[in-house]
Amino acid sequence: MKRLALFLITACLSVGAMAADVIKGERKEVFGDITVHYNTFNSTFLTPDIAKAAELIRSKEQGVINVSVLKDGKPLMAQVSGTVKDLTSQSVPLKFKQVTEQGAIYYIAQYPVPQQETRTFEIKVQVGDKLNTINFNQELFPGQ
Template structure:
């Protein structure tokens, strides 16, 4: 089910080394990761409209509804921004990607080497209250 979609996304993105993180909000589990887009193949970057480069990153969000006895991909409105430790902020423009039963949200951003970035996100699953997610990621130029 959703695990297949996440597995396919991970294979497609060729980012097996990227650690996936998650946070539970009641009936919802949000999986998230941020990584250097240079790990994407040129074909995958083009397919998803992402900029591939040494100082370009991608944030990947998956929202799952674990209610009704199983994990099911949830449609959500995903908004947010990313900022560095100097409080320089950029808005993130998420694109919804559907791969079979999997639904994930992708946004690109620029960073400097060894930037610690803070992602401030608001996710609103259909028919649910907004969920606030904040996480940090240390980024390296490849």
């Protein structure tokens, strides 16, 4: 599980260096003293052992979304939910699961990627009584 945490945290926080990579573009939103980092990528970027440890399906037709919530640079527990819509506005709920290990807290969910297309994500992050919503579009590609 240490490798899983390291991979997902690294993917979430350092992928900005690969900004040209459409699939792995790191993003963040700041809500007062709370920072939410999020990214999405094809599950084939996960090694088989990391996918198994995270109980994720590793498939060219499965995407992963990773969300972390920080306050003053430290991980924070939150309620994370959301949806992803395709071009026909068909909505798929995202079922996030919390992963906590070695001082890291992050939330991961999977969704189908049957073909290349732009998807619209809506992510809701609730910390205490504050609910924040993040909306973004991402062009997705089935993996190799």
